[in-house]
Amino acid sequence: MEEEPDSHDAPAMESSHNTPSPSHLPAEDSEITPPVDAPRTTAPLPGSGGDTPPQGASAASGRKRRRRDKQFPEMIPTACLRVLRPTTARPASVVYSEKLVDELIRMQVNEAASRRRGRGRPPSSSLRLARELDVEALIAMAVGFPVDSLTEEEIEANVVPVLGGAAQSNYIVVRNHILARWRSNASVWITEAHAMESIRSEHRALVSAAYAFLLDHGFINFGLAPAIITAPPRRPPSLPAPSVLVVGAGLAGLAAARHLISLGFKVAILEGRRRPGGRVFTKKMESCASSTTPAVVATADLGGSVLTGINGNPLGVLARQLGFPLHKIRDLCPLYLPDGRPVDPAIDARLEAAFNQLLDKVCKFRQAVTDELKSVDVSLGTALEAFRKAYGFADSSEERMLLDWHLANLEYANAAPLSDLSMVYWDQDDPYEMGGDHCFIPGGNARFVRALAENIPIFYGRRVIRIQYGCDGVMVYADGQVFLGDMALCTVPLGVLKKGCIEFVPELPKEKQEAIKRLGFGLLNKVLMLFPHDFWGGGIDTFGHLTEDPSNRGEFFLFYSYSSVSGGPLLVALVAGEAAIKFETSSPIKHVERALEVLKGIFAPKGIEVPEPLQVICTRWGSDRFTYGSYSYVAVGSSGDDYDILAESVGDGRVFFAGEATNRRYPATMHGALLSGFREATNMARATRRRSMMPVGEGRC
Incomplete structure (x- = not known):
């Protein structure tokens, strides 16, 4: 799942044509409408050859990480x-x-x-x-x-x-x-x-x-079909409706609130921002109109943007219910050298195979070592580099740049430098990965958020600082107010828990505190650029750029074209790994200059002029006080067990936890957050039934 900044605190910076310095984002955006598809008149990216893979075309980047073949055992006994x-x-x-x-x-x-x-x-x-x-x-x-x-x-x-x-x-x-x-x-x-x-x-x-x-x-x-949302609550009328305070109006909080209401609970959401969605944030980008030129408009997902696998994905169900079209992200991804030349296809194929061989060797190594050795975890980056040197992979400069590109793509998938990823458990969620195409939602994922938030009681501008729980219920403190309820559901990002922004009284169990420390919460940043026209062509959704500096391999290594789904000529440059960390403290103006330099290096040799962008937004997820990062990963010394520990309730079923970092099977994804909300709503209903069956005065704490 990619992440977003908070407009209220303005960690994302924007600049416009002829504006010398970036300005803060407004606290609220106007209503964003989905774009109307129109015939495309722009030519494909030079060298792409339409649907024929160009020189250096790679299908690897169409997936955020290497996908493994799913095993289909004998289905059903006769x-x-x-x-x-x-x-x-x-x-x-x-x-x-x-x-x-x-x-x-x-x-x-x-x-x-x-x-x-x-x-x-x-x-x-x-x-x-x-x-x-x-x-x-x-x-x-x-x-x-x-x-x-x-x-x-x-x-x-x-x-x-x-x-x-x-x-x-x-x-x-x-x-x-x-x-x-x-x-x-559905x-x-x-x-x-x-x-x-x-x-x-x-x-x-x-x-x-x-x-x-x-x-x-x-x-x-x-979901959100009329027949679903108008169904009566399923709680027996003879039982009193318990009250739940949900902390956070992201996908997890909204999904939990809807499911709890359907189960007959009374629900209120406390949200620190002035908008719902959390790390799913669609921003309307727009240029100024003149007497001769109409305004250029596009919708941009500053945070979560990709539906990573549509088969079985609950967001795919919501899209069908709401009538949202899906845009399949095409696998074709041309790669370009620093001087603008396309990567030689033979070298590209050889290095992609070498990259996969390196991962396979690490996988076989960890399968061979004993549990005692696994307990002494090392980073994935250390292991990959050791095998690269041992087997002589990527010795030439061009091969090394290509390998670094694939490593940057892996860092993008995990929102962390490879030096921070656990060699043993970094891909523990791979067996559960959703199948099918990766897709965009035309008009942005805020369309999901608006539909999920409709008619849900949400108190905005309520930043929770304390959750107190005991035998009689919970008290949630937010911006000078105290909210009372039977139970609380905490859906704040792992980064907020790591910073200790919320005080729990009594304090969380030691095991949960240690899991919060062990799990990683990384960074992915973006530079979103609205241009006067689509100069890169509409035949592809992604293209990549190689760099000679291994320490900066994640800077603008991949560009997403949103022209087909945003309603305007929008290009998004990704910043991953160590580059994403440095990005937080550098000047947004320098980031824009560097991104344009990369684009000109690709297109100028082909005789294509790169115009000045009409508007630019640079995200800073690590500086956002409502996230302090982008999404979770398995750090060195951590494991998938820590996701389960983070998901455990405390206070004998009084305080529950949801969010992508509590979902062992689908972490770092939007659907993982949504599913965790459903999960915890069910757990809260179960805890309520358990308490209702206990004799008065026995075990009611």
Whole structure:
């Protein structure tokens, strides 16, 4: 997940054409409307050749990190076919209809269908049913469920009376079927009766268990479709509605608030900024109009901007419900040397392979070492450099620049210099990565934020400084006011917790304090430039730049073109690794001058003039007092366990924690933040039920 600055405190600086010094951003922006797509008249980037990869074209940067092939074990045992009714009149909604489907999933399903079909023989009803089961299992996998086992949450919820055996296998089929059926049309509210329509009556108990689990945990019937948001609260009217104070109106806080309200809770959000969204911040950029020239307008995501994998992604569900189009980020990414020449494709391919070999060697090394040696963690950067020297990779200057570019891209993925990343656990979340395309939302991700925040009670300008909790509830102190509630949900970024900006009374358990210290919270900064016209061409979404200085490899190493989604000629330069840290204390004017120097070095040799930008914004996430950084990473000495520790509640179910840094499977992503909000809303409901069943005076603290 990329991050954003806070306009209220102005860590992001902006400048305009003919303005000698940067000025602060305004506290609030006018309403941002999505752009209207128009035919493009600009030519492709010189050397791109349309859809044909140009010299030095790399597909690697289309993904923030190297993707690994997902393993698809045998899907569903044939005995489980008895769970569903083998009728040819299947409900049409059973077929998963999401447009952006991972190619790997398509291949798996098609190959399975071909194997079953035989030689030109039409499939029988049982074979069609088996094929549906495979599709439904793949959908469940995309959402994060294991193929042939239960999740820890399902085991805790006692969804089956006995673990293992036929009951568990049948439950998995039922769960996958309900999930796939709702995902095929996420704009409707699926009831338990609807789920039961195509399942044999003897499995009614399994349907009830699976439906309740999926509903309570936010896997079905979530989002912003009219049928979803108008559904009545599900809390029994005989029980009093508990009150929850949510600290932070980012994606985690907004998702939790919506889910809690649907469960019948009373909710209020306390937000320190003057706007919702947290690290998701869409800024309207605009030039001044003149008598002869109309204003140039674009929408820019200063923070979280990329939907990293659309299959199973809850943000993809929200986009479909709201009718938001998705723009697939194209894999084509030309790379350019400092003098503007395109990188030789043979060298590019060789160095990309060498880069992947280096990562593979580190991976094999850590698999081979004992647990005792793993406890003495070293940085990923140290390990990569040791293997590079040992095997003689990237000896020439051009090869070294190319390798540094890939290393900078890895630093971008993790928001940290490689010298800070744990060699052992830096990629612990890779097995859970969402499949499918990486996408932009035309008009910016604030469209999600506005929809999620609608009709939610939010108190803006309330910076929380203290959370006090005990047997009777919580007291939250914010800007001279005290708010009382039964429970509190803290969704502030890890950087805020690291700075100790919020006092917890009693103090947090030692284990949680140590996890906060161990986990990393890094930096990614951006220079967003609005130009008079799209001089770089509209045929690509990214292009890269190599540098001769290894210590500054992350400075403007990658450019994103937002012209196709922002409504105007917007170019965004990324600053990662050590360069992002130095970026915080340097002059914004010098950053802009340097970015233009890089662009002119690429385009001037091709006879293309780079105009002066009409408006520029430089982010400073490390200086933002509401974030103190961009997103989390696994630092040296840390592990994925620290995400779980950070997610644990304290005070016997009085204070809960959400946010991307509490999501072990999907850290550093927008969907990870959203899912953590759903998770904690469910945990708060469970804690409330547990307290309500306790005798008066026993264990109520």
